[in-house]
Amino acid sequence: MLNYVLGRLLTFIPTFIGVTLISFGFIRALPGDPITVMAGERGVSAERYAELKVQYGFDQPIYVQFWDYLTGVLHGDLGTSFVTKRPVFDEFFALFPATLELSICAMIFALLLGLPAGVIAAVNRGKFFDRALMSTALVGYSMPIFWWALLLIIVFSGNLGWTPVSGRIDLLYYFPDATGFMLIDSLASGQSGAFKSAVLHLILPTVVLGTIPLAVIARQTRSAMLEVLGEDYIRTARSKGMSPGRINGIHALRNAMIPVITVIGLSVGTLLAGAILTETIFSWPGIGKWMVDSIFRRDYPVVQGGLLLIAVMVMIVNLTVDMLYGVINPKIRKR
């Protein structure tokens, strides 16, 4: 098991180099540079521009700049934001809990609805519920996320006034962010109404971000269940006189979970990508919004470092998922 994990960690290295290279190249391929953006409309004199260029090291050849960046990263230094002058690492982990909270809620939402929906659809294959559910899932999967978000905002925030439009909590409440997770912090603060406000702020972003994973999980669960339900051991369970609920929910679902887990792991990447849009729309102060803002500011270190950290997160999640297979199906358990 330990060897397996170490082996998997080794495969992180090429991915790591690839991500560094792409993020480094990608942000530089955009027109404009940080100095011009920082100078704003007032502009900057030619001498000052040249001076700043030297200060930021932009006068060096591109491969020297990359080498400097890479050695910095290997020393654990992701650089400092041009705009806030704070280390990228610190900024990332100050904002990451907000994204994590949103992503976890979205994933829970997707699982809580997607798994039962997939199971019910598979058990009622070809019937009305199955067809209705699967066409809905297809719509959910194909819908542009920003349009869906705006639609929900118009209906639930605008027309009905049930949920707030943006942010993580009402401005009324103030308390130190001990964990960075608003749900926990608001509860710990003991202020009446704070938790409710945090929950209300979470609902729409969760639904928006969770829609695509929900659709994918529902469809994947359905097809995995259909396959499993035809297996001999399901017949055995029926021959033992077990109830349909127990057969579908325990005997079959446990086996069907393996492909579903794969999809869940892959969804984490999608989720972080989706978080960028969702956070921008709902002004959610997480890494998604931070990344978008940084791209507009041409804040090179932030974009590079942020992408790298996100990539590492996704890799860790996928490694965890691979190890989960063994927990769920003893047959693929690593020795």
Added chain:
Amino acid sequence: MALLRIRNLTVEFATASGRFRAVDSVDQDVDTGEILAIVGESGSGKSVSMLAVMGLLPWTAKVTADEITFDGHDLLRIDNRARRRIIGKDLAMIFQEPMSSLNPCFTVGWQIKEALRFHLGMDRRARHARAVELFEQVGIPDPEKRLSAFPHQLSGGMNQRVMIAMAIACKPKLLIADEPTTALDVTIQAQILDLLAFLRDESGMGLVLITHDMGVVAETAERVSVQYAGQKVEEQSVVDLFSTPHHPYTAALLDALPERATERLLPTIPGVVPGQFDRPAGCLFSPRCKFADARCKSTPPPVLGPDLGYARCFYPLNTDERIAS
């Protein structure tokens, strides 16, 4: 009163190209403590008729019968909830492929204890004790350790023993074994058959042995029912069947046994079991029967009396009497 009594059982499957009759007006009785073998080629409806009794057929199957009673329960009109209280408890079944018939995600112990919990309401300790006892009974060495094994960690023979232990967990009155030895190698086959016969002797349960292997029949069974293309074509005690088969199909099956061969080339039955589209109008065996004449091909033969093994034939063998034509 027989333990299991089936009258005029017919099972039809809805297929894309119309209805397919897998079981055709079969009568069957099984008594407490007896071993009945149902033999026939693949596709002769042996398994389907027993799956119908268990209520395990897919929804595409349509089951009709005059009567299916088991131990005083009318299985034809029983609701699903009541049926689930009987199957797995008084009426149990084991299947052909032990490897795929056990759930790969759960330990074999978990799978056995499940039935004990739901049918007998045993507590954790009692379930464990009973599971160990069952493993000992079916000859699994080191039961305490084996209970926490997963199916893929055991051999095919061990898995079939687990299946048997699972089936007899609640002391069933009737055990249906659907080709229990087909997927196993020959030395293990004999062990499993001995085990089944031993369990029958010990508990007095009825045993239905579905097989296509005449060797298995001769070794284990007491009464034999021969099925062909969904119909029961003959039924006799095992001794009588092997000495005086009345239906030409039975005789042909016996001739094909290597032990009975007189020539270098083993006799075979030409052709295959008729499928959905080539069912003959008369006797279903007539296209392959060496005694068939025009009447056999046009008119379905009657079912003869018990002294002729209930043979479905115009011209039964090993008898001087010819039924009036």
